Amino acid sequence: xxxxxxxxxxxxxxxxxxxxxxxxxxxxxxxxxxxxxxxxxxxxxxxxxxxxxxxxxxxxxxxxxxxxxxxxxxxxxxxxxxxxxxxxxxxxxxxxxxxxxxxxxxxxxxxxxxxxxxxxxxxxxxxxxxxxxxxxxxxxxxxxxxxxxxxxxxxxxxxxxxxxxxxxxxxxxxxxxxxxxxxxxxxxxxxxxxxxxxxxxxxxxxxxxxxxxxxxxxxxxxxxxxx
Amino acid sequence: xxxxxxxxxxxxxxxxxxxxxxxxxxxxxxxxxxxxxxxxxxxxxxxxxxxxxxxxxxxxxxxxxxxxxxxxxxxxxxxxxxxxxxxxxxxxxxxxxxxxxxxxxxxxxxxxxxxxxxxxxxxxxxxxxxxxxx
Numbered sequence: 001x002x003x004x005x006x007x008x009x010x011x012x013x014x015x016x017x018x019x020x021x022x023x024x025x026x027x028x029x030x031x032x033x034x035x036x037x038x039x040x041x042x043x044x045x046x047x048x049x050x051x052x053x054x055x056x057x058x059x060x061x062x063x064x065x066x067x068x069x070x071x072x073x074x075x076x077x078x079x080x081x082x083x084x085x086x087x088x089x090x091x092x093x094x095x096x097x098x099x100x101x102x103x104x105x106x107x108x109x110x111x112x113x114x115x116x117x118x119x120x121x122x123x124x125x126x127x128x129x130x131x132x133x134x135x136x137x138x139x140x141x142x143x144x145x146x147x148x149x150x151x152x153x154x155x156x157x158x159x160x161x162x163x164x165x166x167x168x169x170x171x172x173x174x175x176x177x178x179x180x181x182x183x184x185x186x187x188x189x190x191x192x193x194x195x196x197x198x199x200x201x202x203x204x205x206x207x208x209x210x211x212x213x214x215x216x217x218x219x220x221x222x223x224x225x226x227x
Numbered sequence: 228x229x230x231x232x233x234x235x236x237x238x239x240x241x242x243x244x245x246x247x248x249x250x251x252x253x254x255x256x257x258x259x260x261x262x263x264x265x266x267x268x269x270x271x272x273x274x275x276x277x278x279x280x281x282x283x284x285x286x287x288x289x290x291x292x293x294x295x296x297x298x299x300x301x302x303x304x305x306x307x308x309x310x311x312x313x314x315x316x317x318x319x320x321x322x323x324x325x326x327x328x329x330x331x332x333x334x335x336x337x338x339x340x341x342x343x344x345x346x347x348x349x350x351x352x353x354x355x356x357x358x359x360x361x
Binding site: 212 | 336
């Protein structure tokens, strides 16, 4: 907010009051008068004397360039106004193409956390990109669900131990690769889905709606459809 | 096949092109062979080409170029809105608008309702067939 200047500009380069008039206006002379002819100031805190730097023991052979520091913090992708917690989304790509899922929250990476619910349509707690969904205007009551514990680290792939395998061992090891879902994931799914199922069942036909896949039929024009 | 709907003062028409698309307007004056002066309760009186108008069956009783207030009173007296919404043309437009505004969930519920209705009809039909053959 621009404060009201007490020295307005009459024309470019010419202000109303002269230098001395402005000095008088500011009243610094009154402060000086009160403090015995000097404008009050405090002693500058003397900086601690720097410790004498020792000559480094090791110099690299070539001059190593140091990359410029980058303090940029990435924000999560801007969420479309039509997507609010509890919105029913239609997935457009991937394994669950066409499935209607419930949106829970946006994760710090920008991806959206969604769930089927799993019992209704087989979609587990999953991350999905905003670009590959259509947001419908149907909302589900999500107030009973606690999604605080989910973040991107929860969904990170487990780091595989690097093993040096001989050729013949390779085929044997392949069969043991399949890892079953940890019980923690199943419990989290149940914890999120039980209150959600209650609110879904309170709306008639919503359960069947979420269980059905979306597809374009004859005569449907996507640019004219209201979702 | 004589004409039944004439361009005359007081003829109600539907705008079929342009900014006022879908509005019901009243022909208030004829400017020349191609254009008419039209007016409606929610628009400024303006000229319009006849090609942009589709004449309806409704006609109201007004003098040439009435005052806006007089036009509104005449439209109320003739109940243009009510007659339009009862007419089959008007009802079709209302249904079209409703169908276009359906939500994805609404379309799903509509599909379920259609299936249910069809199954009831089919049950009755089989009953009738059985009775007629028996």
